[in-house]
Amino acid sequence: MTDPDDADTASSAAAAASDTAAAASEEAARRRRLAEVFGDVLPEGSSDEPTPTGRDDRWYEENRPPHHGG
Template sequence: MTESDWERRRRLAEVFGDALPDTTGDERDEAPARGESASDEWLRRQVPPHHGD
């Protein structure tokens, strides 16, 4: 008997869990923290650890 796609996904999720999200980060509408623009957030993440915040 051949299982359908949803049966296979359910079986695999029972064994391995749901490791991957259904959507990627660029598909989700995630707002930057503290009212920063996306470019401000990117720039802040590029600062080396020894320079502090």
């Protein structure tokens, strides 16, 4: 015999997955409509965002010029 709560849980999980897929589809459609109207005006990133260099703060402290103190 199956527990009715198990069936409710399974149907709830399926509904949640369906809602997530529908939301993602709606978001993609919204982005396409915006791109059709406005074009690709702004890039995803801007030129003032820092680019990762692979160096941590320690590297900068070790290579700090003497006239910057510390």
